[in-house]
Amino acid sequence: MCVQSLEVSDAKGVLQKASLGYEIPGQKYPASKIRNSPVGGSPSVWNAKDSLNSSGADEYAVSVSTTFQNYQNKGCTQFVTAPCGFMRGFRARVYPIDRTSNVGGDQKCLWVESQKCAKSVDFAPGARAAVTLRIDNLLTGFLFGRMKNVTLDLTSLSSSTNLLRVEADPIDVPKIYAYVAKSDLSKYPKIVDYWKDRRQQLAATDFTSNDTVDTGPSPEWAMGDFTAFEDLVKSGPLVTSIWRFGTQSGNGSGSKCFDDKSKLQGLVTTNAPTYLPNPPAFENGELAYKVAGAHYLEDGVTLFKGSYDLVLRSDFARCLYGFTNAPMQAKISVVSTDGSTQDIATESLREDAAREWLYLSAKNFTFSSPTIRVKLSQAIAVEAKPTSGAATSQGTTPSTVAKEATPSTVAKKSTAKQITITCVKGKTIKKVTGTSPTCPVGYKKK
Structure with a gap:
């Protein structure tokens, strides 16, 4: 795996390619054919002279980390020629950086170099970034990210390598916190029960240590923490501009389509402080995804508005x-959580010109722990039966009516002859295939 390029938008919103500066000094790891691992090192620093960050600097750090596992250490010896390890996942992040001379105290430096502290700062307002990676084609399933308005491209380079490009806006994710005084615990039996379950070593009648609930390494635990403390959750003062994506450990459920491990199926991104690490579950004909966050921002008045983007491989969506x-x-x-449905200020659906990826987006919903549900449908052409005694002139074709497609109706129609037409809208060209295809609204048949 390696970083092929970084792009950051300029003041006019046009993406400009950054130039690779250098790799941050640090420990190096040689490639290993036995462990099936690539060369490892430190994050790289890139310069984008026309794309300044919020501090006015033109530097960005790109960090891509991978995880390799070999649970039983089976066969990992110098005498074995077949790869024994496998790549479990990765995470990629872009940091706009600024350098200061003050390296003392708690400066939260990403790294210190030549007596200068490299600190993470925000992207410039309205900025957009794109990262292109060469990745192992065994990285499949779903990706998860902190970003919005995503565009994804995946190209096969060889039998073992793909070229992945992710373009998106950074997103603000507020920190959340909750606490309760020990003397007030009796008022919150849900917290008491949850803590007892998580801290089995504590006595049933009281808490005997100053331990706090540890969210641990698994995001599922964080969702459990949120549910227990939900009535007390508040937003903290820190809102971070984040641009990152990577894999998670969860698996999809509700459909055999999730069993296909041969390709990348989608990307989920959100600004929710807490979310489940799994792909959306397929429930009752809908894709469902659970998120959680504080209802208000730190001031206690301004509503925290949610953002959710779902990119699906088109053939995966059609499989579902x-x-x-x-x-x-x-x-x-x-x-x-009370079962009511929110009005969403912004929602959108689009499919790319190549019909490879489906993009869905929901914006400006509110928290604390809603479930986002996506239901796909498809209009198919059904012949309208003529009324009794109706006459038709020579050459007239039967009229058609639109009908929402269901898995059963589509299966019946799929044996009919498929026709492909070309539709144009300005410079945009789309091909529509079906038994009686029509152009989308705003498009004209070529």
Whole structure:
């Protein structure tokens, strides 16, 4: 795995390629054919002279970390020629940086070099970034990220390597916190029960240590913490501009389509402080995704507005529903814990020109722990039966009516002859395939 390029938008919003400066000094790791691991080192520093960050500097650090595992250490010896380890996941992040001479105290330096502290700062307002990586094609399934308005491209370079490009805006993610005085614990039985479950060593009648609930390495634990402390959760003062994506350990559920481990299936991004690390679950014909956060920002008045982007491989989405290659529609809903459905100020659906990726987005919903639900549908052409005694002139074709596709209706229609037409809208060209295809709204048949 390696970083091929970094792009950052300039003041006009145009992405400009940054130039590679150097690799930060640090420990190096040689490649190992036995362990199937690449060369390892430190983050790289890039210069984007036309794309300054919030501090006015033109430097950005790119960090890509990978995890390799070999649980039983089986066969990892100098006498074995077959790879014994496997790549479990990775994380990529872009840090806008600024350097200061003050290296003392708690400066939260990313690294110190030549007596200067390299600190992470925010992206410039309205900035957008793109990272292109060469990755092992065994990295499949779903990616998760802290970003918004995502565009994803994946190209096969060889039998073992893919070229992955992710373009997106950075996103602000507020920190959240909650606490309760020990003397007030009796008022919160949900917290008491949860803590007893997590801290089995404590006595049933009281707490005998000053331990706090540790969210641990698993995001599922964080969701459990949030649920227990939900009535007390508040936003903290720190809101961080983040641009990162990577893999998580969770697996999808509810459909055999999640079993396909041969390709990258999608990307989920959100600004929710807490979320489950799994792909959206397929429940009752909908993709469901649980997120959590404080209802208000730190001032206690301003609503914290949620952002959720879902990128799905088009053939994966069609697998879920049994759809044909005809265009799809989507309905996005945000269901609160009380069962009510929120009005979403912004929602969108688009499919790229190559019909490879489906982009869904929901913005401006509120918290504390809603479930985002996405339902896809597809309009198919169904012949309208003529009324009794109706006459038709020679050459007239039967009329058609639109009908929402279901897995069963699509399966019946899929044996019919498929027709492909070309639709244009300005410079945009789309091909629509179906038994009786029509151009999307705003497009004209070529």
